[in-house]
Amino acid sequence: MKRSIRLNLDSLLANYGITRYELSKRTGIQYNIIDKYYKNKVVRYDSELLLRICDALDCEIGDLIKIE
Numbered sequence: 515m516k517r518s519i520r521l522n523l524d525s526l527l528a529n530y531g532i533t534r535y536e537l538s539k540r541t542g543i544q545y546n547i548i549d550k551y552y553k554n555k556v557v558r559y560d561s562e563l564l565l566r567i568c569d570a571l572d573c574e575i576g577d578l579i580k581i582e
Contacts, residue, residue: 515580517543518581518582519558519559519579519580519581519582520521520554520575520579520580520581520582521551521552521554521578521579521580522578522579522580523551523567523578524552526571526573526577526578527552527571530571532571534548534552537570537571538566540570541563541566541567541569541570542566543563543566543567547563551567553562564578564579569574
């Protein structure tokens with residue numbers, strides 16, 4: 515069984531009632547980049563962007579990333 519890393523951003527945004535556009539505004543990260551993270555189309559994660567997302571959502575990295 516092959517395991518993979520997946521972002522839980524869709525669930526987090528739904529729980530917080532925040533849109534991708536709002537997250538983009540809060541973090542200063544371009545919408546198209548947020549959208550790629552949201553859709554799990556990122557192969558190499560930028561640690562600085564992950565930190566900015568966690569700060570904006572007031573969550574820990576373990577809340578954002580999961581292994582499937």
